[in-house]
Amino acid sequence: MWCTSCALAVEGSIKRHDGVRDVSVHYPSATLCISGTPAATQLSFLAPQIKRLGYRLTPLEPIAGAHARLEEESRYLTLRLLVGSLFGMWTMLASLLIYAGALPSEPPNEQVELVVAWVSGAFSLPVVLFAGVPFYRAGWRTLLAKRPGMDVLVSLGVLSAVLVSIWLLWRGSAEVYFDTAVMLIVLLLVGRLVETLCRHRGLKALDALALPKVTINAWQNEAWLALPDDKVVAGMRVELAPGELVALDGTLEAPGWIDTASLTGESLPRYFSAGQRVYAGCRYLGATPLVMQVSAGVGKRRLDRLCDEMRRYQAKKGELQKLADRFAAWLSPLALLLALLILPAALLLGLGWEEAIVRALSVLVVACPCAVGLAVPLASLAGRGQAMQQGIALRDPAALETLARIRSVAFDKTGTLTTGTHSVLHWQAREGVEKNTLQRKLSAAVAGSEHPLAQALGRWSTNQHGQRTEQCLEVSESPGEGRRVQLSNGERVMVGSAHWLTRQHIVLPSQAEDPTLAFASQVMVADDEGWLATLYLTDQPVGDAAKSVKWLLAAGYVVAMISGDRQGAVSGLGERVGLAREACYAQRSPEAKARLLQALPSPTLYVGDGLNDTLSLAAADVGIAPLSASEAAQEGASAQLMTPGIGGVVKLLRIAKRTRRIMVQNLCFSALYNTVALGLVVLMAIPPLVAVLAMVASSLSVTLNAARLAWAEPESEPEPESEPEEKD
Incomplete structure (x- = not known):
């Protein structure tokens, strides 16, 4: 896909089919999320429908494939940008000489200015016919999908500027607009390249969940054989060499020291007993080889499941994104309608054909809604990248918007706060x-x-x-x-x-x-x-429980602990972490925990790790599973902490607030820009080149504002409390 308009076109095309309940296309990650009847959601049914629009639908690609795709897109954009910059430079130079009046206009050299105008047009041809092709292709595809978007406006703006310039040259006028077409293409290519790099950076957050291909020493046919990791299946015994990275999930057959830093962020290695489960991504630190029985092979490991779930959920959209999509969807048709109305209106006011066409051209250029389309997805992608860098795997990116509005935070006791x-x-x-x-x-x-x-x-x-x-x-x-x-x-x-x-x-x-x-x-x-x-x-x-609870209370959240344990143990722990007795609820069944959670001020956040917490994780507006959570809790949570303790909850709430703030900033600015710009261009004459610069500036500002979040330094987490000394 080329831009958010492409995503909306694909989305709109699929929505029209019977049996489709809901569909969402996430442009930054090129992911489609669809729900409906089995017949309507089959790849074999959907792929031909998408192919008619000129796109290709495939199963969810691996992370390496996504990187390769974005690198290919970057090279594709860079080549066209180089061509556009090289030839566009001479077009702009020729136009500058004409605008500055630096060319002789009196006999016998009065034709020099016209010749330079033709030269300007000649140098613009490679830009228009090669560098701008992706815009025309995407514009045509969105028209086929009956969802005209930004690329239709860009294509019409470029072609109109070229045709108007040729018409003026034919009439003998040197006041041409080839520079407008060139600037529109080149500056938009710059914006697309910056945007692609931001998408690439956001995708790299998933690299923490990807493991390199390795060869494993496995027991097969009564002998130890070196096998590729994807050939080792559950039930096989494998040997871990000292210092070796654990490539598969499994259980140890003997005790040993395991460095879990790459997976959990723990600074000190842990001593694992025989029979204890070890996950891929850890490192064995023992002095002698250790045997492990594989419980999950490549593609079924904990990291694989987490990565796939995260990328599937990426296609879901929050309320702000849906609002931005609706705004962008009606903005393009409105701009086309205004451009068509401006032309006869200007002629009726006696402005003349040339000025009427120029005003209609300015409307097409200034109304490009690319800033609106990028406002929320790039900020969301940057926020998810920040969360991953700080050890939080966000399975449902739409939860970022809800997390920013959370009022109540409830914790399970055993395995979560302890x-x-x-x-x-x-x-x-x-x-x-x-x-x-x-x-x-x-x-x-x-x-x-x-x-x-x-x-x-x-x-x-x-x-x-x-x-x-x-x-x-x-x-x-x-x-x-x-x-x-x-x-x-x-x-x-x-x-x-x-x-x-x-x-x-x-x-x-x-x-x-x-x-x-x-x-x-x-x-x-x-x-x-x-x-x-x-x-x-x-x-x-847990070490950071008291600090985290203190921060949440100081920030104004309603904090509670809901447990099935006895009252004495719950109240005692609550006192140690800084919770009032009335905020500690004991001896609650799973059903009672969910009902109590729904009675708290909403939106609510619940943090739990056990099978008995799955109902509460579903009842809460957002659920978070700690590092040691059961598989059932992980599946029911919107996010999972990849580091010990609950400090990740504090960090995620901070990230969510910053992300939503940037989402709102981007959305408000882009909506204000398009509304004001359209009003101005209708009321007064704005040169097309100025309209180009204003449109591109709005898109770049939105992109750079989102990048500011992606490149921000991680905030420090609450410092762990020292454990209380034993009393004699």
Whole structure:
């Protein structure tokens, strides 16, 4: 496609077919999004319809293909711009000599000015017949689609300027307008080239989701073979070499250190256990080869799905874009009608054929709605590029407009505001029991348990001083309640809830419980002498939770936490991140969470990671999935954070506000320009060359204003809070 008029022409042509419910063509990414009956949305049905207009419809191209297409467009434009500039320079020079009166006009050299005018016309021919061809082709296609747009006006303006100039030369007048035709083509080519470069830059934001083709060492036919990554399928075992980039999604068969910086932005590598899932884009940092079982091959990886979804959603349009399209759709026919009316009106006023034609020509030139067509898409593309650079994958670009108007922000608790990993907040023991003694017994008691709290206690009680840990000889476990173990030194240790210990005939003294820590998860430990200690564990808030919540509250948003967890845990976390108790809603079912969300001031934003959050993500005006979100949550969200924490929510809201501000600026300026320019050109005589310069200036201003957003430096994110120290 050549411009936004092409996109509207394709859109209008498809809309007329039966079975099509909705269609949207996104010009910057050359993407078509259509919904309707199966028969009306088949590529085999749509492609011939589009081909009649002179366009080609293909399946969604890969990112590399999009880059190649834009590079080809850039070369195509550059060649025509070079031709237009080279020959147009001589046309403009000849016209300047005539306008400046620098040529002799008295006998016997009175014909010199006319000769120079003919020379001006000769040099304009390569510009008009070669450099301007794309405008004529696109204009003809939009006429075929019965959606005449900017290219029709440009083509009529160029051809009218040339024909009027030839007619004047035939009459012996040197006051020609070849320079107008040349300037119109050259300056519009400059604008198109700048616009294409901006589109190229916006598309490069997706490069973060594209991985290079690599050869992988895979286990096949009872041997390790080097295979291209696209030949490796799910279920196969592959070997990761030290320092190698993980090219496929899979689960580790042994533990190892993984650098997730390229995917998540984490500055420190993470230690992954055996059986843990690793996504393509990470890097293995171990010292020895590591085997991984592939869960998703090329085309089905998390990055592939995310990239495809983002590009499919790009074709969706927000309200501002729809408004701009409607404005551009009636502006071109209005300009044509005004040009046709100006000609007889000027003749009736006695202005003469030459001035009447010049005024009609100026109307055609000044009314080109390219600025209106570019106002919103380029700003939206730049905003999405900024979001991707800051670690936010925007699956639904139309959400940018809604995000700028958000009034309420609601968070899920576990896995969203918290890390999902418990740690010991406070412990208390009977008199005379030291921490090392408690850790020694506890480490043996919880060894091998799969309960999350037991694993957290195991991490806390791991011996850091080389002290020998007791071995566990016998284990008796009541799932979800507690476990009893027999240690190698003959001691018995019990770990579990207060209710379970009571049933084991353990007397709990008054100091065994601290009512001020009711919000935390409580685990009690007993030995042969009775109650030994009580430990309180909490799910730790993500590092930037407090800073992010503070920023949202200061910015005037209504902030809430909605969770299915118990009230104590929810209120305790809310206090730690800076939320008032009345803003923390606990023990809510998925249906109740969605109803509560709809009761908040709208538009609403919901951030959630689990299967139970999918209903809330759909009920909110905009849904965001954090890095660790489940696949169901990712599918239901409009955006996904690619970095740990919730700081991306703050960054996305900032980006959305800046993007909408630039959208409104562009739309208001372009609409004001076209309205005022048309009024002026109807009321007074404006030279066609001045009309060309004004039209191109409006388009370039819109493009550069959008580029200002694309090239802006990323804003700093909220600094993470330091984790609270453990209380003894």
